[in-house]
Amino acid sequence: NPGSSGVVQLIGLNITGGNTNFENNGGGVYIESGTVTFSSSSISGNTGKYGGGVYVRSGTVTFSSSSISGNTGGGVYVETGTVSIINCQVYSNQAGQGGGVFVIGGAVSIVNSQIYSNSAGGHGGGVAIFGGTVTFAFCNVHGNIANSYPGGGVYVGCDGADCVGGAVSIVSSQIYSNSAT
Numbered sequence: 001n002p003g004s005s006g007v008v009q010l011i012g013l014n015i016t017g018g019n020t021n022f023e024n025n026g027g028g029v030y031i032e033s034g035t036v037t038f039s040s041s042s043i044s045g046n047t048g049k050y051g052g053g054v055y056v057r058s059g060t061v062t063f064s065s066s067s068i069s070g071n072t073g074g075g076v077y078v079e080t081g082t083v084s085i086i087n088c089q090v091y092s093n094q095a096g097q098g099g100g101v102f103v104i105g106g107a108v109s110i111v112n113s114q115i116y117s118n119s120a121g122g123h124g125g126g127v128a129i130f131g132g133t134v135t136f137a138f139c140n141v142h143g144n145i146a147n148s149y150p151g152g153g154v155y156v157g158c159d160g161a162d163c164v165g166g167a168v169s170i171v172s173s174q175i176y177s178n179s180a181t
Contacts, residue, residue, distance in 0.1 A: 001032035004059075008036045018046040026055030027073055031081075033059045041066045043075075050102070051077030053093060063088050074098055075118065078132065080105040088113045096121050098128030098155075099144060103166060105132040112138045119145045124155035125178060129166035139173040145180070152178030 002008050018028040027048030036059060043053045044067065052073030054061075062084045068075040074095030076085070083106060090100040090113065099118030101110070115126045125144030127134075128151065141153045149155070153175040156168050 002034035002036070004033050006034035008034060009039070010037065010041055011039045013038075013041045015041065015043045016045045018048070020048045022047070022049045022073065024048065025050045025057075025073075025077065027052045028071065029054040031056045031059050031061055033057075035060045037062045037064065038066050039064045043068045044070045046071045046073075048073040050074065050095075052095065055079070056081050056083055056106070062086065067091070068100075069093065074102050074120075075100045076102070078103045078106050078108055080132070082106060083108045085110045085113050087111070090115045091117045094119045097130075098124045099126065099146075101127045103127070103129045103132045103134055107132060108134045110134070110136050110139055113140075115139065115141045116143045119147065120149075121147050123149045123157070124151045125153065125180065127154045129154070129156045129168055130158060131166050133167045135169045135171070136173045137171045141173070141175045142177045144178045146178075148181055150180050152180035 028046030052071035053075045058081045067089045071093045075093035099120040100115045125146040
């Protein structure tokens, strides 16, 4: 939490082994506010209730040329804020909903990235969008699994009385070979 005007840059780091024992959010990284940039980094093997890899509560967050993989509780969870995922790979994460990326609010841009081999027990094996605005451009979303609900690759909708759904734009992207019940 660097504060609203704080800036943090993480370059070439491996963030692994974080564990909140499913008690709290953000097993590997928890971002409360500020401007945070990950570049050429790896976030893997972390465990959290929501956002096993990364939990974004607020702020402006950019992932560039990085990988988010093998996290339990999901790869990236966005509560609100502005998040950009550029030239990244999000894979082999698992969660109750949104195995790779879960968006409940804010503005998320996923550009020239791969989201694959993620799984969810509920909605959105690759990506679950329950609110906010999400843009995919030049992306591949493939090989993801939603085990109990729809949206193997991408799920957009609601699950509960307080959910408003999200606005999604998909441009020059491919969504293929995903599965759901």
